[in-house]
Amino acid sequence: MxxxxxxxDKTELPPSAFESRLAxxxxxxxxxxxxxVVIYTDIWKSNQGxxxxxxxxxxxxxxxxxxxxxxxxxxxxxxxxxxxWIRSVTILDEIRPSQNIPxxxxxxxxxxxxxxxxxxxxPQIPWDLAVPNAVDVPWNSxxxxxxxxxxxxxxxxAKMAREILAEEIPHGVDAIDHAFVGRxxxxxxxxxxxxxxxxxxxxxxxPLPPNGSNLGQSFSLTLALEYRGHWAKISRSxxxxxxxxxxxxxxxxxxxxxxxxxxxxxxxxxALFALHTETRQDGRRLFQGDSYWQGPNxxxxx
Amino acid sequence: xxxxxWDLLLLYGHTWRxxxxxxxxxxxxSGPHAVAAVDRSGxxxxxxxxxxxxxxxxxxxxxxxxxxxxxxxxxxITNSGSAKIAVAGKELMQSRFTSTDHASATAAVEELRRVKxxxxxxxxxxxxxxxxxxxxxxxxxxxxxxxxxxxxxEVESFLKTNGAEDNFMLIASGGTEVVGMKPPTExxxxxxxxxxxxxxxxxxGYYAQICRTLVIGEPSAKQLxxxxxxxxxxxxxxxxxxxGVDIADVARVQNDVFRKFGYGEYTGSKYTRVRGHNLGLHxxxxxxxxxxxxxxxxxxMVVIAHPNTYLPLSGYMVFGDTLLVTANGCTSLNTTExxxxxx
Numbered sequence: 001m002x003x004x005x006x007x008x009d010k011t012e013l014p015p016s017a018f019e020s021r022l023a024x025x026x027x028x029x030x031x032x033x034x035x036x037v038v039i040y041t042d043i044w045k046s047n048q049g050x051x052x053x054x055x056x057x058x059x060x061x062x063x064x065x066x067x068x069x070x071x072x073x074x075x076x077x078x079x080x081x082x083x084x085w086i087r088s089v090t091i092l093d094e095i096r097p098s099q100n101i102p103x104x105x106x107x108x109x110x111x112x113x114x115x116x117x118x119x120x121x122x123p124q125i126p127w128d129l130a131v132p133n134a135v136d137v138p139w140n141s142x143x144x145x146x147x148x149x150x151x152x153x154x155x156x157x158a159k160m161a162r163e164i165l166a167e168e169i170p171h172g173v174d175a176i177d178h179a180f181v182g183r184x185x186x187x188x189x190x191x192x193x194x195x196x197x198x199x200x201x202x203x204x205x206x207p208l209p210p211n212g213s214n215l216g217q218s219f220s221l222t223l224a225l226e227y228r229g230h231w232a233k234i235s236r237s238x239x240x241x242x243x244x245x246x247x248x249x250x251x252x253x254x255x256x257x258x259x260x261x262x263x264x265x266x267x268x269x270x271a272l273f274a275l276h277t278e279t280r281q282d283g284r285r286l287f288q289g290d291s292y293w294q295g296p297n298x299x300x301x302x
Numbered sequence: 303x304x305x306x307x308w309d310l311l312l313l314y315g316h317t318w319r320x321x322x323x324x325x326x327x328x329x330x331x332s333g334p335h336a337v338a339a340v341d342r343s344g345x346x347x348x349x350x351x352x353x354x355x356x357x358x359x360x361x362x363x364x365x366x367x368x369x370x371x372x373x374x375x376x377x378x379i380t381n382s383g384s385a386k387i388a389v390a391g392k393e394l395m396q397s398r399f400t401s402t403d404h405a406s407a408t409a410a411v412e413e414l415r416r417v418k419x420x421x422x423x424x425x426x427x428x429x430x431x432x433x434x435x436x437x438x439x440x441x442x443x444x445x446x447x448x449x450x451x452x453x454x455x456e457v458e459s460f461l462k463t464n465g466a467e468d469n470f471m472l473i474a475s476g477g478t479e480v481v482g483m484k485p486p487t488e489x490x491x492x493x494x495x496x497x498x499x500x501x502x503x504x505x506x507g508y509y510a511q512i513c514r515t516l517v518i519g520e521p522s523a524k525q526l527x528x529x530x531x532x533x534x535x536x537x538x539x540x541x542x543x544x545x546g547v548d549i550a551d552v553a554r555v556q557n558d559v560f561r562k563f564g565y566g567e568y569t570g571s572k573y574t575r576v577r578g579h580n581l582g583l584h585x586x587x588x589x590x591x592x593x594x595x596x597x598x599x600x601x602x603m604v605v606i607a608h609p610n611t612y613l614p615l616s617g618y619m620v621f622g623d624t625l626l627v628t629a630n631g632c633t634s635l636n637t638t639e640x641x642x643x644x645x
Contacts, residue, residue, distance in 0.1 A: 001470050001471070001485075001585075002485050003454050003458065003469065003470075003471045003472075003473075003485055003486065004451065004454070004455075004485070004486070005451035005485070005486060005487070005488065006485050007487070007488065042318055043318045044316065044317040044318040044333070044334065045316075045317075045318075045334075058484070058485045059470065059472075059586075079482055079571075079575055080572070081481040081482035081572075081573070081612070082482055082484045085484050085487075122397075123372075123396065123397055123398035124396045124397070124398065125396070125397050126393065126394055126395065126396065126397070127392055127393050127394070127395050127396075127397050127399075127400055128392075128393035128394075130397055178462060178463055178464065178465050179463050181462045181463070182458075182459045182460065182461075182462040182463025182464070183459065183463070185455065185458045185459045185462045186455050186456065186458070186459030189451065189452075189454065189455030189458055189459075190451075190452055190455040192451070197332070199332065199354070205357055205358065206353075206354035206357050206358075207354060208354065208357075208358045209330045209332075209358075209467065210462075212465065249353060249354065257317065257333070257334040258317075259333075259334075260333075260334055260351070261351060261352050261353060261367075261369045262369060263369065
């Protein structure tokens with residue numbers, strides 16, 4: 001679950017950004033003659049709900065319903081006792097308690113007279129939340145390019161990851177991986193990171209969750225960092241990286257998940273992604289990587 | 303599987319809910335998806351969606367990496383030639399991963415998971431021991447002027463340093479205006495605050511939980527009065543919990559204490575969620591401890607009974623331990639003192 005600082009700083013991410021995103025979405029709904037779209041969100045599959053409303057159901061799941069001509073509605077199992085907090089960190093006002101989310105959605109549709117609705121990435125909706133009489137609204141059709149606010153937030157995440165890690169990575173030499181992760185958790189979370197995931201290797205494997213190993217003198221780590229709903233993922237080695245990389249791993253950051261393996265060839269214009277490269281030195285595997293967006297002039301570092 | 307007529311059982315996990323996958327292949331994948339498949343011969347095969355996960359699984363049997371997870375899973379199912387396929391975690395799956403042809407094995411596997419093996423109990427003891435140390439760190443670190451998220455950062459650092467894979471944690475601070483817990487905010491701790499936390503470290507897949515309330519400064523008379531009610535409710539649950547008891551009664555005896563003191567209205571969903579829950583590979587497993595949930599408790603279950611709720615005396619308060627159901631009762635896996643902490 002999320003146990004970092006979830007907040008909404010309107011000077012960083014202005015309400016107008018959400019208004020613009022909702023306008024694009026509503027244009028799509030109008031063109032498709034749909035009265036509303038349903039967006040699934042949970043702790044980890046949160047990018048899309050966050051993009052349109054800043055909602056993070058920190059240990060649960062929810063449906064974000066965006067009508068074509070009225071304010072978004074959240075259907076969620078979180079207690080009404082936390083609704084004031086939800087309202088303070090999102091654009092949402094109407095929240096309906098939904099222990100049974102499909103039933104609540106059905107009641108909402110009846111109330112609004114919606115016989116047909118759109119579902120964002122319909123084939124990806126969880127099996128138990130299948131929406132009858134629904135039309136697929138592909139993510140790429142309503143978020144064709146990242147807007148300036150989105151890019152700015154991802155750049156902040158990447159900057160935080162790079163700068164703090166540059167200071168901290170020397171402390172990993174000869175450390176036990178658990179201890180080094182603990183040190184990084186403290187530093188990043190106190191700096192306001194909402195979430196992070198750290199994978200490490202002492203050169204024998206790719207970066208993996210810590211297992212009590214000594215990192216030795218030539219280790220690498222991969223850090224996924226979420227800053228106020230926006231992810232960046234980087235890899236760094238204690239040893240200076242040498243060109244001549246032999247392998248790489250590409251992950252899409254702008255899909256529904258924080259990251260998801262993909263092929264470079266599949267990256268479309270506007271995609272946010274992480275690229276990790278591997279090289280070997282003295283038989284040890286070393287990793288380096290950064291986050292990028294596929295801009296008009298090619299891949300640009302975030 | 304033979305009893306159910308299943309030829310192939312898939313155990314699905316995604317980044318949030320890895321528990322069905324990990325009950326067969328206890329590997330902490332990075333995600334977002336993984337499936338473990340077992341056939342009637344007992345052969346286990348694994349499909350992951352991250353190439354580094356594949357290398358991490360090297361010793362775990364036959365594994366493959368499918369960047370296009372939906373297509374890879376579909377191919378695997380077709381190639382298995384299995385007539386009857388069941389999926390544990392089917393409800394969590396993306397619709398495109400499964401179909402009406404697949405039975406849900408979720409409830410059956412959940413039932414298998416409820417009673418813990420000796421090896422699982424060992425891990426839960428380790429997690430409970432870490433939760434005790436984590437709470438001590440929480441109590442030591444909390445001080446006036448510290449924000450909630452800074453306090454959580456200190457606890458998170460401690461738990462990860464000491465081997466926790468993950469941690470489920472809620473927090474709240476303040477007075478009678480506090481009606482529940484949530485992720486940490488920028489609110490700064492103040493003298494007189496009740497600081498509540500559910501702290502739930504994960505060790506090798508298994509979560510144990512501790513719930514305690516700490517007062518910054520000297521507790522007020524009302525905070526002490528409220529805590530006495532919580533203590534009586536917690537004790538009532540632990541006195542009752544044993545094999546053969548209906549879990550609904552474990553909730554009822556807690557709520558009866560609040561009713562006795564005239565606070566019955568604060569035992570409902572307006573003020574609280576559950577009076578406890580099962581623990582294991584997920585921090586919030588069923589059965590939930592609620593008066594309208596009937597389930598007969600079995601030896602070997604690991605449960606937290608926590609009478610956490612709002613009271614007008616004190617605001618939200620929490621209190622509870624991880625409990626192992628034994629042959630004749632239950633025993634706490636926690637050793638943290640059962641008191642209203644003060645700082």
